[in-house]
Amino acid sequence: MSATLLSRALGKRAVGSAAWWKTTPTLASESLILLASLLFTLFSNGAFWHAALSSPLQQWRLGLSLFLVVTALHAFLLGLVVNRWTAKPLLTVLLLVTAAAAHYMNVFGVYLDVDMLRNVLHTDSKESSELLTWGLLLPLLVTLVPVALLWRTRLSRRSWPRALLIRVAFLAGMVLVGGAGVLMSSQGISSLVRMHREVRHLVTPANYLVSLVKVLRASPPGPKRALLPVGMDAKQTPRAPGGKPRLLVLVVGETARAQNWGLNGYARQTTPELSQIDGLLNFGDVTACGTSTEVSLPCMFSPYGRRNYDEGNIRSHQSLLHVLDHAGISVLWRDNQSGCKGVCDGLPTERLADANDPELCNGKRCLDGILLAGLAAQLPARPGDRVVVLHQLGNHGPSYFERYPPQFKRFTPTCDSAELDLCKREEIVNAYDNAISYTDHFLAQAIGVLKSQPDYDSAMIYVSDHGESLGEKGLFLHGVPYAIAPKEQTHVPMVMWFSPGFQANASLDMACLQREATQPASHDNLFASVLGLLQVSTGEYRRSEDLFANCRKPG
8 A cells, every 4th residue: 555655656756756747837037137147147157256355254245246246247248239139049048158258267267358269260170179178068968958048948939119119228227237246345446346347357248248359340241452651761781792591490488488598597407408509609698578379479570569469550560570671571370379460471481280200299389399390491592681580389289299309308297187186386487498409409409400501601590489387386387467467468479599600790798798688678678679680770679679779899
């Protein structure tokens, strides 16, 4: 008897559970928007809450105020675009993208500002594939739960006049809620915005949605506009009769930071080969133009630089390389990364990242040695001077362990994973330093190639585009807004080498340059210094920014 009753009870419970799953809840679209906004505020903004509230219990009033503001903000933004027809697909995309964004923000400490969104949009498949790790799988799987519930929800129907009236009232209500949140702790919010303005780039998904709109507005899809001309008046001073043509190899490093550069006094000797080269100039205090390739590369080759930073001007105008081309100097860009970011548009380029050299490439990436492969064969002397730019993969993270061959695994144990949160900091630093050591070897090899070119007076300039955080202050990788970027992301190494013939041709006083190398420098010096070094005259030249201007022998 009891068994029969138990069986019936279990049967009823099973039927009830099945009936519950088969039921389709009905919600107004505004209710769905509010639920999604609460979900984002509570579960997708860990980085924001951590940055905004140093003492949550003591700052409960500010916390409650920010809760209302963040929720109202998301609800207002969603209220502008979400309706009965767009709700499910749009919220599905937002839920999944926000889960991924929150994961990367929590793991690497990145800020999703305009520059970071531009990095994301312009990254290539090789870069993005390195960030698609197993650690991302869990947050995406968890997000499938609200996505499934979303698709089981039926949205109530209304006549369009009623729907419009309710939506306007809803938006007005969110403005009032947000305003109430601000008034609740106006002083606290004012102080937060004034002292930590960049914290707004942690409010997810508003951060990447607003940044995406700004990026698309600045660079709309479709054909790119031709770059505005720069230095059309450029002319090169003729060489002395019988003088050799000049060859300048400009190596653009990637993600190398000054703190781990052996020549700068780092505790480890990460630059053993460069330290043995006579006459090498090492600049120990160099500041980058940005904290990402997308910002630094156009900026460092621009006549505008960081001193009067104007992104629109920089991206819409030609670069240093175009000015050299106007002066009749042959220019070639060789790339082992994600392109020149507009710096070499319209000029000869060679993309080597997709090469299939079995000794230097593994089917996914190529070691930087590929940039030197075949270079010597391309350098038979021409009538004029030449500039060759080598754009490294360098220390591009998070897969530092893939940036050097096995024989350069000098510092162990290493982090052999792209999931840095699974490694000890010591292992991450070891892998990073091994990659620096391979750059040291690469640069020494490049100088060796130049020494083997008897038909040229040759020189090399190396400077990294930006630095890298390796766990300091909880940050990894790079791309932190420049105003609050740590020195690990803004201080970069720079070295130079000149053959005896080049020194004589350019009238360089090397003892003077050794003293100059101890002074602060920046990416802003590159434009004028290269023009001065190659004796190019133009109205764009600024002598005050030419590192060599005070070290040229008279006559």
